[in-house]
Amino acid sequence: MSLPSIFFHISFVEPQAHYAEITMQIDGLREPFIDIKMPVWAPGSYLIREYAKNVERLQAYTGSEELIPHEKTSKNTWRIYSNNNDIRIRYSIYGFENSVRTNFIDSSHAFLSPVGTFMYVDGYLNNPVQVQIEIPDFWSKISTGLEKSTNLPNTYIAPNFDILFDSPIEIGNQDTWTFDIDGTLHECAMVGGGVYDKDKLTQDITTIVEEENRIWGCNPNAYYLFITHNYQSNNGGLEHFNSTVLATSRFGYNQETTYKSYLSLVAHEYFHLWNVKRLRPKALGPFDYEAENYTTGLWIMEGFTSYYDNLIIRRCSFSDEKEYLQMLALDFNTVYNRPGHEIQSAALASHDAWIKQYRPDENSHNSSISYYNKGAMLASAIDLKILAETHGQKRLDDVLKSAYQKFYLVENRGFEEHELMELVHQITHVDVSEIFHAAHTLEELDYNWYFNKVGYEIVNLNSGVQPLSMGIKTVNNDTRIIVKAVDRNSGAWKGGINVDDEILAANGYRMDPTGRTIDYILASSKEGDYVSLIISRDGLIKNLNIQLQYSEKKSFTIQRKETATSEERRLGNIWIALD
Structure with missing residues (x-):
């Protein structure tokens, strides 16, 4: 039985009022009725966002423009009553929320988050799909990671809805340029102005990507897109299959601290190209777009990535030793100055991301932690223990590369946490079970034990000074x-x-x-x-x-241990990229 043809057409009749007009064309699917659904969340952002709330004026028609009866059967489901094999569904999308995960449309540009734009036919997520974009006369460019059709203008192809939903679209007059890194074509699309230097950005992004390619061993994409939204004051990012959407200050490129933060964001989201988009827990794909997808493993996916973003900036010589240690110490200060670290483990923080991470309130610091910060702390312990016990021959890099090859390239499946822990031992002969155990309990590791092994120590500057x-x-x-x-x-x-x-x-x-x-x-x-x-x-x-x-507030710093042995100092130099 052949698959139905699903085709979307996007136009902008009233962009100044924040609307996009969508036509969904379904051919070759003859059923008494079909259910079309809008996703309720965006992969990588673990919160039910109810994208269907922005759908208006939905109507269904036959190919000859006869109205087809329909009804809404749930918050995100519309039932179309027709056995016609030629159906057109038209609806409007309102978008006026500035974020990396939601639609924003105005007279200057349109950013489309696909999970908040495109509906799917229930039971047909694996169906190929095409998207054609009608650009207003006052816009000139489309930037997206989707493959371009060779047959139709401004038309893009996705092999399934998972890829479509993971491919944001920027439409407007964005500043774009391309460059090659290790055989992968990269494109930057800058939205909202900015005082950036294209040559410097290209050079610095290239340095970051080359280091990450080295860690993982290969790059899975022939093309990768950076969409950066430049605001007066904003920051954030969201990873995608072969692209990312970043938010930063348009005035920050010539400010050293802000620019380094932007490079760290680039390193973080690009790292997700492997870690979470391909190497992932079993729960994170295939996705259920209608409900929470629970996992206790975000401390690995986001925490490890948070450990590596600043470490990569250090390895690329964008920060010095002192700056890197300050950034790592910030994770410890953030966690231990939240009373919630005695309430919530890293694994529980991962599982409860849906109800806590993205819904902070006045008591959040008392009841929760961030799996980003705590995961980075745990990742540092794993990395340092491997370095110490293999005498600098192995580190966490080697484990991640092997995990990517085993679980994604060879077995093409998600992993269980215990499988990753066992792989650490298999690759390095180092037992890190106490660290994985700590991720699931309120028991705290003696982090100094790990730092001391490589000639460093973590010190609370407030010890003995209690205001x-x-x-x-x-x-x-x-x-x-x-x-x-x-x-x-x-x-x-x-x-x-x-x-x-x-x-x-x-x-x-x-x-x-x-x-x-x-x-x-x-x-x-x-x-x-x-x-x-x-x-x-x-x-x-x-x-x-x-x-x-x-006061019980901590002020941690990480510094060289004065009594470190020459071997410990050697290992520390490897860790901190001084050798």
């Missing part, structure tokens, strides 16, 4: 001091301070907008003293007594 604290974070809102966070088990937590309370006075002193009132009280008090606060909560005046405690 007093109420355990709150405040902001100055038009001279009003507003509580924005309360730390678990702090004096404020126990004493009943709430987020959004306005602090009016402390110990009889009216609050100073600069915070000097609190600073004075903390400096002149001792542990166990009480602070008498007058607060306003939803317009009601309340009196609270808050007991002062020593």
Whole structure:
């Protein structure tokens, strides 16, 4: 039985009002009815986003333009009642959300996230599909990772909907240029202006890609697209099968810190070309586009990638040793200064990404951690242990390369976490089971044991220096001091301070907008003293007594260990790319 022909046509009648018009043409599928569905989430961004909310004015027609009855049967499903083998479905998509994972359409350009644009026929995700784009006269370019048709203008081909949904489309007047890296054609599409230097960007991206090709052993693509949205102030990224969408500041390219952050983002999203897009947990493909796809392995997929992004920037000499160690120490500070690290493991953070990672609230720091930061910490421990116990002959690079070859190139399947742990031992003869165990429990590793093996140590600069604290974070809102966070088990937590309370006075002193009132009280008090606060909560005046405690905030730094042996220093030089 031949597969139906599915063809999309996209036009822009009212782009200034943020609309795209979609026609879905289905030929050769004769059924009493068909269900067409809109995905509810975007792979790589683990949150139910309800893309169907932006669908309007859906109608179905025969090829002779006769209306076909339909009804909506679920939040993202439309049932088309027809046994006609020639069906046209027309609908409008509203898009006005600036992010790397959602549609944005205005008079200047259109960014189409395919999961929020294209519907699929239930049961036919493996069907080939074509997309034709009608470009308005005031736009001139299309940038996408989809294969271009040789038969029809501005038409693109996907072998199935998985590839279509993983191929964002940029339409407008973007600045584009191409360059070859190790036989793979790369294209940059810059949207929204910017003060970038094309030659420098090309050179720096080339250096990053060459290092990542070296790690993984080969590049799976003949073509790769970088879409960068340049904003006044924004950042982020989302990986795709042979492309990525990045967000950064248009003014950041000539600012050293911001530019290095952009290069780190490039390194992170490009690393996903292998790690998650091809080497992946079993749960992450084939996808169910209608529901959460749960995995405990995001600490590997995102955490390992977060470990490597800054390490690659170091290996490429974009940062020095001190800068790299500061970036790695930031992961430790971020995790250990969240009381949530005593509540949530890296594996649980991965599993609960759908309800926590992308839905932060005022209590998130007390109840959760990020699998990005914690995963990077765990990855560093694996890398350092392998380096130490193989005397510098092996490292995490070798494991990932072997895993990519075994699970993707040879067996073409997702892996279970225990299989990756066993592969580490098989490739390196190093047992890292305690690290994988730590990812699934609240037990903390002695990270210094791993750093010491390569001549480094992690030091808490706040050790022995414990300032007093109420355990709150405040902001100055038009001279009003507003509580924005309360730390678990702090004096404020126990004493009943709430987020959004306005602090009016402390110990009889009216609050100073600069915070000097609190600073004075903390400096002149001792542990166990009480602070008498007058607060306003939803317009009601309340009196609270808050007991002062020593702050438990950490300030970690990673540095050379003075007593390191020559062998440890040699291994450290390998790790930090000084040899």
